[in-house]
Each structure stands twice: as C-alpha cells, then as structure tokens.
Amino acid sequence: MTASTIQPNVMTLDVRELGVTEVNRRLRDLPAGASALIVEPRGAHNLGVGMTVPLAITVEGNSGYYLGGLCDGPDFTVRGSVGWGAAENLMSGTVRILGNASESAAASAHGGLVIVEGDASSRAGISLKGGTLVVAGDVGHMSAFMAQAGTILVGGDAGDSLGDSLYEAVVYVAGKVKSLGSDARQVAMDADDISIVQDLCARSGMTHIDAGNITKVASARELYTFDALKNQRY
Amino acid sequence: MCGIVGLLARSRELEPTLGQLFVPMLTALTSRGPDSAGFALYDRTVPTGSLRWSLCGEAAGSAVDWRALTDRVETESGSRVSAEDLGAVCFLTTDAAPELVRGVVAAFGGVSVVGFGAHVRLIKDVGTPAEICGRYGITSSAGYLAVGHTRMATESAVTTLHSHPFSPAPDVALVHNGSFSNHATIRRRLADVGITCETDNDSEVAACYIGWRLQRGDDLQEALRHVLKEFDGFFTLAVGAGLEFAVVRDAFACKPLVVAETAEYIATASEYQALAELPGIENARVFEPGPEEISTWTVDG
Numbered sequence: 002m003t004a005s006t007i008q009p010n011v012m013t014l015d016v017r018e019l020g021v022t023e024v025n026r027r028l029r030d031l032p033a034g035a036s037a038l039i040v041e042p043r044g045a046h047n048l049g050v051g052m053t054v055p056l057a058i059t060v061e062g063n064s065g066y067y068l069g070g071l072c073d074g075p076d077f078t079v080r081g082s083v084g085w086g087a088a089e090n091l092m093s094g095t096v097r098i099l100g101n102a103s104e105s106a107a108a109s110a111h112g113g114l115v116i117v118e119g120d121a122s123s124r125a126g127i128s129l130k131g132g133t134l135v136v137a138g139d140v141g142h143m144s145a146f147m148a149q150a151g152t153i154l155v156g157g158d159a160g161d162s163l164g165d166s167l168y169e170a171v172v173y174v175a176g177k178v179k180s181l182g183s184d185a186r187q188v189a190m191d192a193d194d195i196s197i198v199q200d201l202c203a204r205s206g207m208t209h210i211d212a213g214n215i216t217k218v219a220s221a222r223e224l225y226t227f228d229a230l231k232n233q234r235y
Numbered sequence: 236m237c238g239i240v241g242l243l244a245r246s247r248e249l250e251p252t253l254g255q256l257f258v259p260m261l262t263a264l265t266s267r268g269p270d271s272a273g274f275a276l277y278d279r280t281v282p283t284g285s286l287r288w289s290l291c292g293e294a295a296g297s298a299v300d301w302r303a304l305t306d307r308v309e310t311e312s313g314s315r316v317s318a319e320d321l322g323a324v325c326f327l328t329t330d331a332a333p334e335l336v337r338g339v340v341a342a343f344g345g346v347s348v349v350g351f352g353a354h355v356r357l358i359k360d361v362g363t364p365a366e367i368c369g370r371y372g373i374t375s376s377a378g379y380l381a382v383g384h385t386r387m388a389t390e391s392a393v394t395t396l397h398s399h400p401f402s403p404a405p406d407v408a409l410v411h412n413g414s415f416s417n418h419a420t421i422r423r424r425l426a427d428v429g430i431t432c433e434t435d436n437d438s439e440v441a442a443c444y445i446g447w448r449l450q451r452g453d454d455l456q457e458a459l460r461h462v463l464k465e466f467d468g469f470f471t472l473a474v475g476a477g478l479e480f481a482v483v484r485d486a487f488a489c490k491p492l493v494v495a496e497t498a499e500y501i502a503t504a505s506e507y508q509a510l511a512e513l514p515g516i517e518n519a520r521v522f523e524p525g526p527e528e529i530s531t532w533t534v535d536g
Contacts, residue, residue, distance in 0.1 A: 043508060043511035043512070044506060044507035044508030044509075044510070044511045045508060046506075046508075063507055063511070065506060065507060065508055066506075082507075082521070084491075084506065084507055085491060103491070103493075103523060104488070104491070104523075122488075122523050123488050123525075123526070141488075141523075141525065142488070142525065142526055143487070160525070161526075
C-alpha cells in the first residue's frame with residue numbers, strides 16, 4: 002500500500018462508553034478533513050451538534066434528537082433512523098439519514114443538504130431558512146410549515162396541510178399531496194423547476210423520482226400581511 | 236415535559252420479565268420527568284371474584300399501619316384480605332364489596348386508593364424513576380402490561396397523588412405527556428354527572444372522562460375518539476384498560492411517541508432511547524403514530 006492510498010485514521014467513538022458530551026468534545030477537537038465513526042448511539046440526543054469544520058462523521062445505529070444540528074461544515078451519514086429536529090439550523094454540509102427521520106427534520110436549516118432515504122415525520126422542513134431537504138419517501142403532516150427560503154423535494158407522498166403559511170421556500174412532491182395548508186398553492190412546473198429537481202436528484206442520489214412528473218407547491222402570498230378588516234381566513 | 240412508557244407482553248414467555256424490561260425503559264426517560272414517577276402493572280394473579288386495591292399513604296415519609304387497616308377490612312367485611320406491604324404502598328386483595336373497602340379506607344384516614352381492579356397494581360411516588368423502581372422492587376415484577384410515567388410537573392403540585400398514572404375506574408390507568416387547556420370545563424361537566432376528580436391535575440380529568448365513557452358502555456377506541464373531540468390541548472396519552480392498551484396523540488402531534496412492534500411485545504415510549512435496550516429491537520417495526528390516530532392492542536384473558 003502506498004502512502005497516497007492510506008485512508009486517514011477514523012476515530013471510533015462509543016456513545017455508551019463515553020457519553021454524548023465527551024463524544025462531542027472529541028469531535029470538536031478533530032482537525033478539518035478528519036473522519037469519525039460514532040457507535041452505540043442507542044437513541045442518544047445531540048450527537049455531533051455544533052461542529053464547525055469539514056468532517057466525515059458516520060453514525061452506526063439509531064440516534065435521538067438534534068443529530069447534526071447547528072453544524073457548519075461536516076458531512077454526516079447515519080446508518081439508522083433519527084429523532085426530532087435532525088440537522089436543525091444546519092448552516093452548511095450534508096446530513097444523510099439512511100433510515101427514517103422523526104418530526105421537524107431540517108428545521109430552520111439555513112444551508113446545507115439534508116437527505117432522508119426513508120420517510121420523514123410531521124413538520125419536515127419547518128421554518129426552513131435556505132437549506133435543502135430531500136426525502137426519498139413520505140413526509141408527515143404540516144411539512145414545510147412557515148418555510149421561508151430553500152427547497153424541499155419529497156420522493157413519496159406529503160401529509161395534511163403541506164406548506165401551511167409558506168413564505169418563499171418551494172416544495173416539490175413526486176407523489177400525492179394529501180392536502181395543502183393555508184396560503185399554500187400548487188403552481189405550474191417550468192423548465193427551471195425540472196432542472197432544479199434533476200440536480201437535487203443527482204446530488205442526493207435519488208433515482209426513483211421523475212422530474213417531469215412533480216407537484217410544485219409555493220406560497221399564495223395572501224397571508225404575508227394579515228388584515229383582520231378584510232375578513233381574511235387563516 | 237413528561238415521559239410516558241408502555242410495554243405489552245404479547246407472548247406469555249415475556250410476562251415473567253416484564254419488570255426487568257420495563258424499569259430500564261422508565262429510567263431512560265428520567266430527564267423528561269425527574270420529579271415523580273408512577274406505573275400500573277397488570278397481571279393475572281388476582282383470584283376470580285376478588286379485586287386488588289392499590290393504596291398509598293398520603294403524608295410523605297409517614298408510616299401507615301397496614302396490618303391494622305387489613306384487620307379492619309377483614310373484621311367489617313367478614314372476607315379474607317391478603318396484603319402485600321411495600322412500605323409507603325400496600326396492595327389489598329379481597330372479595331369484600333368495593334363500597335365497604337372504600338368506606339373502611341376513608342374512615343381509617345391518611346390513606347388513598349390510587350387504583351383498583353382485577354389486574355392492576357398501581358404505584359406512584361415522588362422522586363426519580365430509578366429511586367421509585369428500586370424502593371418497590373419493580374425489576375422482579377411479572378405481568379402482561381406496564382404503563383409508566385416520569386413527571387415534570389407544569390400545572391399542579393409535585394405530590395404522590397398528583398403523579399401519574401391516574402386510575403379512577405377498575406383496571407384503567409392513564410398517563411399523559413402534555414397539557415389540557417379546557418380541563419376545568421370538562422371537570423365541571425363530569426361533576427354534573429356525579430364524577431369527581433380527587434386532585435386539580437389536568438390529566439386526572441382525562442382519566443375520569445375515559446373511565447366515565449367506559450362505564451357508559453364505550454370500548455376504549457370509542458372513549459378515545461371522544462377524548463379527541465372534547466379535549467383541547469397538547470397530549471400524547473397511553474391508556475391501560477383491562478386486557479387492552481392504547482395510545483393516541485393530539486391533532487398536531489405535538490408530543491412525541493415511538494412504537495416498537497414485534498411478535499413478542501408492543502413497546503411505546505416518548506423517545507426511542509427508552510426502547511433501545513429491548514430484546515429484538517433491531518428487527519422490530521418502529522413507527523410514530525400520526526396525529527389523531529388511535530392505536531389499540533389486546534391480549535388474551
């Protein structure tokens with residue numbers, strides 16, 4: 002083996018043995034470009050939160066709330082499912098979840114790419130602020146709630162009240178939309194949309210999504226300024 | 236915030252290890268509810284025709300003369316009473332008439348009935364789940380269903396009687412994560428039909444409401460449908476009722492719930508970490524019930 006083919010050392014961190022605080026402390030001490038393997042997460046919360054340099058972090062198993070939240074740089078791969086608020090407030094980097102994500106996946110993410118290869122539960126992409134969320138399967142009710150900027154691509158179906166009180170985020174759904182929330186509306190796909198979806202599929206490795214057969218949901222912009230005197234409904 | 240846990244043994248082989256599996260589930264949710272905890276444990280050991288009464292002393296730390304209370308029930312009823320004395324908690328099993336038992340307990344003073352029925356054994360107390368489970372030796376408990384709660388009180392006092400589960404009707408036990416906003420209204424309506432709650436806790440109102448619906452002939456599914464219609468607020472509920480176990484979440488699914496289903500058990504918890512140590516969890520079907528979905532499971536009698 003030549004020097005150029007030697008993989009960088011992968012630090013293995015056992016959550017059961019070290020606890021979350023110590024695991025995160027050791028991750029924070031890693032130099033940019035390093036790799037880490039987190040084992041025995043067993044549903045623990047806050048794993049890998051707040052890392053600010055590029056790292057390659059693999060989590061072997063199911064983890065709890067806020068996996069990879071507040072991060073600016075690392076790439077996560079979770080070989081399992083995650084709890085509430087995965088990648089919350091992500092700034093940059095990727096969080097790829099091979100299983101399912103519980104509620105509020107990618108909540109308030111400003112940047113970066115969050116990929117859920119299974120399903121995401123309620124409020125996926127809530128208050129999205131510029132990040133990108135791709136869900137291969139279904140999303141639960143109230144997804145994209147109050148999402149301000151960014152893009153959500155759903156490979157399966159969307160639950161009730163999709164895009165309620167949307168601002169300028171855009172939602173693409175390959176499957177069925179159970180119902181739209183207040184101030185969300187279906188808009189026509191144009192050539193730009195198709196290329197955005199194709200690009201997202203390529204970046205996230207989705208091969209089952211037909212970019213030519215997508216429902217696009219955006220804000221109807223009628224609730225931006227609520228006016229009680231106009232008898233607006235919400 | 237509170238933590239809720241349910242474990243239903245679908246196979247009889249699992250029943251002897253119920254406590255052993257349940258205690259780590261409850262303690263895993265300590266951070267969601269460190270001030271008090273409680274649980275209803277259901278088994279099949281009560282003789283037909285008898286009821287088991289779950290009693291606890293009302294004043295924290297004060298000793299109750301359970302022997303004297305047992306003797307008094309025996310004397311006044313002429314029935315045999317078997318007592319299981321766990322210190323601050325005692326279980327009396329007897330075929331004495333329910334009204335008579337209640338009357339004797341009330342006259343004795345300083346003791347509350349926290350649950351009763353042909354299956355349930357109910358314990359609640361102030362402290363961490365680990366302390367409480369240790370205090371009453373729960374790890375060695377056997378049975379087919381455990382419904383537990385870890386409490387972080389938000390709207391009423393931290394006392395044993397304000398803790399969950401609430402068990403106002405035979406073999407009914409309810410635990411709640413969340414808060415009800417219209418519990419005072421429903422409490423008054425229940426009072427109008429003769430149902431009175433014992434504490435000012437909001438969750439107790441839901442337990443009394445479900446008990447009342449079941450008494451009127453609803454099955455558990457139907458009673459919970461009425462809860463969804465009548466109760467306003469945030470809630471995930473887990474309810475034991477005889478041989479049945481149910482969970483339900485409010486219309487916004489504001490409070491978490493994870494279910495793990497195998498051929499051996501149904502396990503539910505506020506957070507996955509409470510399920511992570513269960514045998515066979517890696518092959519379980521793990522899912523979150525959606526908003527306003529009522530899930531019920533039943534075991535054979």
